[in-house]
Amino acid sequence: MEEATDTINLIFGIHDQTLTWWQMSFRAVGVFFAALAIMRIGSHRIFGKNTAFDIVLGIIYGSILSRAITGNAPxxxxxxxxxxxxxxxxxxxxxxxxxxxxxxxxxxxxxxxxVKDGELQWGAMRDNSVTENDILEALRSAGHKPDISSIQTAYLERSGNISIICESN
Structure with a gap:
């Protein structure tokens, strides 16, 4: 058992001050599979285009795991x-x-x-740095003609996407 532990410590450079290229490579493989297993425990949403809540975890998660690969942390x-x-x-x-x-x-x-009943909500747009062109782009992306007056309601969603509900004619 001690021999297996010593082998793992050697491969991953657990007690080494300076990692070799092959120890860092083994760490990268180990971290990849560990990260994959950890993500399976978590949510599938974490790395999708979601809320700031999800994005913050993604950034911190990547930062922490990179330290394990490079040996900057145990x-x-x-x-x-x-x-x-x-x-x-x-x-x-x-x-x-x-x-x-x-x-x-x-x-x-x-x-x-x-947008509410075809009227731009300038205060909300200003607060969220959304331009009229952003709304027109969302209209085009949704397959609608770029006519703001046809919008019943447009929302800036938590994910940062703009969703649009057009009036039915």
Missing amino acids: FWPTLAAALTLVMLHKLLAMLAFSTNIGFGNLIKGRATVL
Whole structure:
């Protein structure tokens, strides 16, 4: 058993001050599979185009795991920290789902009305740095003619996408 532990320590450079190219390569492979396993425990949403809540985890997760590969942080504790962050994300997401809407809005944000009954909501657009051209682009992307007066409601969604509901003629 001790021999197996010594072999793993040698391959991953666990106690080495300076990693060789092949130790860093083995770490990269190990971190890849560990990250994949950790992500399977978490949510499929984490790396989709979602809320700031999801994006923040993605950035921190990548940063932490890169430290495990390069040896800037201890290997096993770094993987444990990555798992802790994913579990925290999962816990907060479950709380947002099961508690009142306010908690979900607090950690995930909420949609903002940009157009109501064909009228641009300039204050909301200014607050969210959305231009009239952004709304016209969303109209075109949804297959509608670029006519703001045809919009019943347009929302800036939590993901940053603009969704549009046009009036039915």
